[in-house]
Amino acid sequence: MDNNGRLYYKPANANEKPYLIGSTCKECGDTHFPPKGACPNCLKNNTLEEVKIGQKGRISSYSILYVAPPGFPVPHIQAMVKLEEGPLVFSILNTDDVESVSLDQPVSLTIAPIRKNKNGEDVIGWMYQPEGGGSIA
């Protein structure tokens, strides 16, 4: 299943910005990622609308993985990112500078290859990047 347009938006050109696709509740304002079918706060039907979220957040916590499944670089950094809009999102960090990562560090969204599949092709997804630089070599 192609998640572009379902869970995230990958910019088609340099003027656009990437975003995650979330949901927000028209009654209580609760915001979710991934987008929900009903609001977990109100537990009512038909109160949600789609929203563009996730361009910025902070690192709630992270771990440097020295053992990783096939297709991922070793080491790499995994994090839970607290989005400005509220949701906590799992993401690999788009940096291999393991020394510079810290709790509460600001990060911003990028859509990039996160791993290789069994045929060696890139799998695209969201990644967060510490502000001020970084990328996986």
Next chain:
Amino acid sequence: MHKVAVLGVGMHPFGKFEHKHLKDLANTAIWNAIEDAGIEANRIEAAFVGNCLGGLLVGQESVRGQVILRHAGFKGIPIVNVENACATASTAFRMAWLSVISGMHDVVLAVGVEKMFVGDTAKSIEALSTATDIDVCGNMGLQFTSVYAMNIRKKMDKYGWTKDDLGLVAEKNSYNGSLNPYAQFKKPLTKEEVLASKMIADPITLYMASPMGDGAAAAIICNERIARKLKNKPFVRVVASELSSGHASMLESKPKDSTTYSTALKAYEQAGVGPEDINLAEVHDAMSPAELKIYEELGFCEEGEAIKLIREGRTKITGDIPVNPSGGLASRGHPVGATGLAQIAEVVWQLRGEAGKRQVVDINGKLPRFGLTQNDGGYVEGDNAASCIHILSRV
């Protein structure tokens, strides 16, 4: 409401058993439990069979319970297949309990079994990552080592846990595991050895992590009427069974806002006891330092005080609130769909005074009266997908 007793428990040792099928592992645990129960097997009226990864790892996606139990000799009885990630076996036990407490059945079998050594480590690791919302976690690379590591890093920052504290938990549990004939690892490790082992998901080192494993555990439970007639062994009553799905944030909730805490509170209420009455606990330390967080979430101490418990030795077998006398998941092993029933088997042996060198007794030499099991499964929306707690009592 009827009362429910655990009549017998049994295990197949946890470890690497390359030439044993799911069916073989389960058969040993089932018949050990039946022999321990001291009843005729034909009195078993229903079975709840827990297995987590057999679909992906051995290809038996459907009717695993019927396949496993036919091999063990059972036909005709109702069989229900149960899957709840790492909380699979405790959930199977709970389903069995529900069928007895409701009065529907008198004697019921619960079994949990897992076969993780299938000759392809990458396949097993990938299978484990499906215990998440794969759309936003598993497919994006999330590993359970990382779930635990992120949590532990946050607690180190917030409550002043040190690497030494993490090592101490693994040291304690590896010692306990060395006394357990069913454990996968029987070598006691020092804190220094734990911290010097390979870093796998910073701050988690290899010797803090539960291994892949093969194994099975089973329990025969019954209506207490029947247990009273048999009287061949002291019987153990199930005084609480609770199951929740996650409603909090593993990383950001305070201990008393956690899913484990709310589940435990319901269990304490059901049993009519408090955390101070619990004499031992088997808890879900898939990475052994996770125990610290669980001390607080089960109410064994206040927020931020878990490190006092481990530093003062209070959770050792000889302490006042022993935790994971079996060795826990990292030492006993963690064949995921069997773990919950292995926890229950350990508590039953402890309450009956049959735990050998790892037997828990109080300062007057008395056997424990109340034992608790806490079994988590999966990761959804930043929290445990399943949280299952049982309290057992010697009668």
